[in-house]
Amino acid sequence: MAACSDHPNIECLTYSAVREVSGNAGDFTVTVAKRPRYINESLCTGCGECTEKCPGKVPDEFNLGLAKRKSIFFHFAQAVPRIPVIDPTACLMLTKGKCGVCQKKCGAGAIDFKQTEQLVKARVGTIVVATGFDIYDASLATEYGFGRIKNVLSSLQYERLISASGPSGGHLNKPSDGKPAHKIAYVLCVGSRDITSNNYCSALCCMYAAKDAMLAREHDAGSESFVFYTDTRCSGKGFWQYFEKARSEYGVNFIRGRVSRITEDHSGNPVMWYEDTKQRRAKTLTADMVILANAIVPAFGTDKLAAMLGIELDKFGFIATNSFSPTDTNRDGIFVAGCVGGPRDIAEAVAHASAAAARAAETVTREAAVPAIGNRG
Amino acid sequence: MSIQLQATKKQDPPDEETPRIGVFICHCGANIAGFVNVEEAAKYASSLPDVAFVQKNLYTCSETGLREIKTAIKEHKLNRVLVASCTPRTHEPLFKSTCQEAGLNRYLFELVNIREQCSWVHMQDPVRATEKAKQLIRMGVARVALLEPRQEITVEVTRKALVIGGGVAGISAALSIAASNIPVILVEREKELGGLLRDVNKLYPTLGAASELVDEHVKKLQKAPLIKVMTRAKVLNVSGFIGNYKVQIDSAGEQIEDTVGVIVVATGARIMIPNGMYGYDGKNVVMQTELERRLKDGSFSARSVVMIQCVGARVPEREYCSRICCMTAIKNAILIRETYPETEIFVVYRDIQTFGTLYEEDYRRARELGVGFLRYGLAKLPAVDEGGVTVYDELLGKNVRIPYELLVLSAPLVAPEGVTELSKMLKVPLDANGFYLEAHAKLRPVEFATDGVYLCGCARWPCDIGDAVYQGRGSAARALIPLRKGKVYAEPLYAEVNPNVCRDCRRCVESCPYSAITTVEETVHGYQRTVSKVNPVLCKGCGACSVLCPTGAIGMKHYDNTLIMAMIGKAF
Ligand SMILES: Cc1cc2nc3c(=O)[nH]c(=O)nc-3n(C[C@H](O)[C@H](O)[C@H](O)COP(=O)(O)OP(=O)(O)OC[C@H]3O[C@@H](n4cnc5c(N)ncnc54)[C@H](O)[C@@H]3O)c2cc1C
Ligand code: SF4
Ligand code: SF4
Ligand code: SF4
Ligand code: SF4
Ligand code: SF4
Numbered sequence: 020m021a022a023c024s025d026h027p028n029i030e031c032l033t034y035s036a037v038r039e040v041s042g043n044a045g046d047f048t049v050t051v052a053k054r055p056r057y058i059n060e061s062l063c064t065g066c067g068e069c070t071e072k073c074p075g076k077v078p079d080e081f082n083l084g085l086a087k088r089k090s091i092f093f094h095f096a097q098a099v100p101r102i103p104v105i106d107p108t109a110c111l112m113l114t115k116g117k118c119g120v121c122q123k124k125c126g127a128g129a130i131d132f133k134q135t136e137q138l139v140k141a142r143v144g145t146i147v148v149a150t151g152f153d154i155y156d157a158s159l160a161t162e163y164g165f166g167r168i169k170n171v172l173s174s175l176q177y178e179r180l181i182s183a184s185g186p187s188g189g190h191l192n193k194p195s196d197g198k199p200a201h202k203i204a205y206v207l208c209v210g211s212r213d214i215t216s217n218n219y220c221s222a223l224c225c226m227y228a229a230k231d232a233m234l235a236r237e238h239d240a241g242s243e244s245f246v247f248y249t250d251t252r253c254s255g256k257g258f259w260q261y262f263e264k265a266r267s268e269y270g271v272n273f274i275r276g277r278v279s280r281i282t283e284d285h286s287g288n289p290v291m292w293y294e295d296t297k298q299r300r301a302k303t304l305t306a307d308m309v310i311l312a313n314a315i316v317p318a319f320g321t322d323k324l325a326a327m328l329g330i331e332l333d334k335f336g337f338i339a340t341n342s343f344s345p346t347d348t349n350r351d352g353i354f355v356a357g358c359v360g361g362p363r364d365i366a367e368a369v370a371h372a373s374a375a376a377a378r379a380a381e382t383v384t385r386e387a388a389v390p391a392i393g394n395r396g
Numbered sequence: 397m398s399i400q401l402q403a404t405k406k407q408d409p410p411d412e413e414t415p416r417i418g419v420f421i422c423h424c425g426a427n428i429a430g431f432v433n434v435e436e437a438a439k440y441a442s443s444l445p446d447v448a449f450v451q452k453n454l455y456t457c458s459e460t461g462l463r464e465i466k467t468a469i470k471e472h473k474l475n476r477v478l479v480a481s482c483t484p485r486t487h488e489p490l491f492k493s494t495c496q497e498a499g500l501n502r503y504l505f506e507l508v509n510i511r512e513q514c515s516w517v518h519m520q521d522p523v524r525a526t527e528k529a530k531q532l533i534r535m536g537v538a539r540v541a542l543l544e545p546r547q548e549i550t551v552e553v554t555r556k557a558l559v560i561g562g563g564v565a566g567i568s569a570a571l572s573i574a575a576s577n578i579p580v581i582l583v584e585r586e587k588e589l590g591g592l593l594r595d596v597n598k599l600y601p602t603l604g605a606a607s608e609l610v611d612e613h614v615k616k617l618q619k620a621p622l623i624k625v626m627t628r629a630k631v632l633n634v635s636g637f638i639g640n641y642k643v644q645i646d647s648a649g650e651q652i653e654d655t656v657g658v659i660v661v662a663t664g665a666r667i668m669i670p671n672g673m674y675g676y677d678g679k680n681v682v683m684q685t686e687l688e689r690r691l692k693d694g695s696f697s698a699r700s701v702v703m704i705q706c707v708g709a710r711v712p713e714r715e716y717c718s719r720i721c722c723m724t725a726i727k728n729a730i731l732i733r734e735t736y737p738e739t740e741i742f743v744v745y746r747d748i749q750t751f752g753t754l755y756e757e758d759y760r761r762a763r764e765l766g767v768g769f770l771r772y773g774l775a776k777l778p779a780v781d782e783g784g785v786t787v788y789d790e791l792l793g794k795n796v797r798i799p800y801e802l803l804v805l806s807a808p809l810v811a812p813e814g815v816t817e818l819s820k821m822l823k824v825p826l827d828a829n830g831f832y833l834e835a836h837a838k839l840r841p842v843e844f845a846t847d848g849v850y851l852c853g854c855a856r857w858p859c860d861i862g863d864a865v866y867q868g869r870g871s872a873a874r875a876l877i878p879l880r881k882g883k884v885y886a887e888p889l890y891a892e893v894n895p896n897v898c899r900d901c902r903r904c905v906e907s908c909p910y911s912a913i914t915t916v917e918e919t920v921h922g923y924q925r926t927v928s929k930v931n932p933v934l935c936k937g938c939g940a941c942s943v944l945c946p947t948g949a950i951g952m953k954h955y956d957n958t959l960i961m962a963m964i965g966k967a968f
Binding site: 025064067127212214218219250251252258260297298333335342343344346365367370373374377380381384385 | 748760
């Protein structure tokens with residue numbers, strides 16, 4: 020992130036949204052709306068003084084509601100640029116006209132409650148769409164009790180819990196009573212490989228579940244891990260070995276079978292009902308905490324963005340690309356990078372993004388010969 | 397013999413001037429000043445030797461703070477600057493540039509971190525936090541006094557690329573590089589381009605013909621005048637480093653020599669031949685490629701087909717999944733069921749790899765078309781006899797015997813011949829399976845740790861065409877950075893071997909993750925000797941060689957022993 024924002028040829032517009040796109044390969048005009056942060060970006064030094072005394076307490080999106088944040092806040096500790104944002108729906112000054120504590124605290128005089136949205140127009144030769152993905156809302160799979168049973172969590176919530184800088188300091192505590200979870204189950208293909216939700220494989224979840232299960236064992240050697248799977252999807256570089264390590268060195272229990280439903284017992288522990296397909300028996304397993312491997316789904320707003328850009332979606336709602344040229348959309352000069360075109364892991368997304376950059380460079384090099392484009396950038 | 401460590405020799409400050417150090421201490425609002433007594437620290441700093449000027453800033457990194465540094469350099473004739481503030485990760489480049497703008501060499505700057513490493517971790521004890529800040533400043537002053545000016549290293553890059561391997565990955569890389577008007581030499585060992593695809597019939601997921609895709613790529617190559625394609629060619633020798641590789645290539649008996657700036661490795665993979673496995677005979681027990689050939693030329697005739705997956709893959713001898721063979725089996729099963737509906741097919745598998753949005757539906761479709769899938773485990777491998785396969789189906793919990801007329805083995809992709817030789821020539825590493833090892837598994841997937849060498853496609857790991865194409869282009873994008881700039885810049889922070897002390901043990905050569913060290917013939921005290929030499933452009937200054945050298949012959953520029961000892965000397 021820092022390398023990107025420091026690069027002399029890259030201008031980062033954060034907290035911004037594309038409003039309008041016109042033109043063609045070699046000469047697009049893009050209108051971007053910069054939402055007001057209520058902070059003067061050129062004065063702010065990122066010291067964070069302002070966030071200290073703000074009386075606001077709002078659920079923290081970054082920690083998926085597992086922690087609270089202030090009304091003036093940094094999205095997360097390493098956010099780039101390091102400039103806070105004021106949440107206009109929560110800030111007392113912006114909602115009720117009184118407070119201004121942050122303004123008093125800011126030695127740089129950077130707080131500006133009068134800031135408004137600004138429209139920025141840019142002429143560019145080519146566009147790369149890299150707006151990523153969302154995770155499947157597991158509450159739609161009502162049989163798993165997500166949102167109803169406290170100790171059933173999404174995979175991203177788990178990432179925040181196990182993170183040393185996360186809301187629980189890296190401890191895997193049960194949301195129901197804050198006590199440590201020792202027996203943790205991971206349910207794969209939640210919203211994936213399922214004709215009633217998404218008829219595709221999310222490609223990443225087998226691997227991250229294996230990672231999650233190993234991390235839990237590393238964190239607490241006395242803990243037990245159970246992974247419910249159908250096929251282990253392990254075709255990436257070194258992945259199968261990784262699975263074998265989870266099985267043999269970390270003692271992770273892999274159970275082949277899909278969980279049909281999750282209920283809650285008297286003490287708030289989730290109970291999984293499943294068929295162990297290798298033993299051909301219906302069984303139950305009670306765990307302290309259950310992690311759902313949510314499907315990777317198109318990011319909210321991908322359809323609107325695609326319409327604005329005049330590019331097609333595939334039948335699942337990801338941006339459609341050519342199978343043998345997977346960075347190319349149906350429009351010349353517009354490319355995709357990463358999960359916006361379908362699930363990809365980090366290494367794949369990085370290589371894919373480099374490929375999109377190569378295609379973008381091809382367009383710009385080719386079109387640069389046309390004299391009409393003078394003020395690119 | 398007395399050994400004088402080059403690195404411990406005291407160096408005189410530049411241009412014989414005495415150091416005039418400016419110390420700037422940041423409050424960082426209350427982040428530092430809330431716990432460290434900045435006033436006291438500043439007073440202390442003024443008492444230190446060679447310190448000519450001390451200033452406290454509310455925020456050193458703000459416009460005001462930077463201006464204060466520049467003004468002080470000019471007004472107080474400062475020739476060294478120390479900033480005591482936050483982590484160097486955020487603002488060190490900014491401070492260095494500020495010094496440079498004020499006419500001071502950017503390497504005469506040093507930063508000590510009194511926030512993350514002091515005020516933030518000692519919030520409960522402001523008195524001792526202040527003491528620690530003073531110590532850190534004292535050590536920083538001792539170091540900055542001894543720093544020498546340095547110049548960034550610049551190397552011209554020859555604007556030409558060598559791509560090794562003419563499969564889809566290599567072709568894609570070559571086309572992308574040439575699209576930036578940069579000449580490419582594409583070297584292919586066989587007499588035709590196309591790689592593995594030469595043996596493939598139809599392609600998943602589109603079911604288009606592989607030959608059409610290859611033709612399309614070759615046509616694009618023909619329309620790219622900057623790409624020189626050499627078939628039946630072999631790279632004989634490579635020397636040099638990023639920007640200037642001398643390469644020697646033999647093409648059908650004719651030898652050429654050329655200079656290129658970068659090299660892309662796209663040497664792909666080959667299919668493991670399952671000799672001695674499941675009765676493989678090439679007739680009734682064949683590989684997927686043979687099945688593809690028969691489907692293509694119409695000689696396919698079997699009424700019952702069994703496919704066994706993971707033949708020699710995901711086993712202790714070959715601990716990996718070859719990624720493409722499940723989809724290849726499903727593709728061929730669908731093709732057979734559609735063209736020869738009377739033919740029965742069973743796929744005997746362990747896990748099915750139909751990952752992503754493109755393939756899962758094909759798996760479902762194969763089942764809808766009546767392809768049977770039986771799951772086996774490593775504990776009980778399928779047993780093959782003359783006319784049937786006996787499988788212990790894990791899900792049924794029993795042995796099933798399925799008759800076959802044709803048994804097809806899905807064997808994995810393995811590294812092709814010649815990888816060891818080529819990897820040595822290019823000084824790039826292989827993994828345990830003979831695939832090339834990238835610089836970073838997640839963040840630098842299509843480049844090697846050694847600058848100027850890139851990788852893509854099945855040379856990196858088994859992959860499908862879509863993957864091979866984007867990796868080819870991805871590696872081209874990385875290679876285009878030095879190619880388009882025409883120059884590479886390296887920080888002058890590198891290791892240097894003292895030839896007087898090097899005894900040619902070559903431990904450093906082996907230790908360097910970036911292949912920056914070679915051995916050279918040098919005349920040392922009138923004797924011809926072989927000694928190690930570091931290429932400052934390739935060296936990343938990691939220090940691995942320096943700590944391994946048994947004679948202490950290797951010193952690190954800008955971090956040599958004098959500087960470190962000076963700091964340690966002032967630590968307590
Ligand atoms: C049976 C089978 C069916 C398949 N079906 C499909 C499919 O339907 N759809 C799909 O997407 N993918 C399919 N694949 C995968 C596809 O073949 C690969 O993704 C693709 O070929 C990878 O391209 P590559 O350029 O990385 O490697 P390769 O195709 O292996 O090309 C590498 C080239 O480098 C050359 N080379 C190697 N060493 C040297 C050297 N030292 N010097 C010079 N040249 C060298 C080789 O001769 C070769 O021409 C299939 C694979 C197999 C085996
Ligand atoms: S003015 Fe708003 S953001 Fe600032 S401290 Fe008050 S509530 Fe928080
Ligand atoms: S206090 Fe002012 S300068 Fe510091 S982070 Fe907040 S807005 Fe920026
Ligand atoms: S990657 Fe694994 S868990 Fe995720 S959808 Fe595919 S098979 Fe299911
Ligand atoms: S792709 Fe399928 S057949 Fe090939 S190694 Fe992986 S699991 Fe086995
Ligand atoms: S310092 Fe590191 S990169 Fe430089 S030569 Fe030594 S081992 Fe190689």
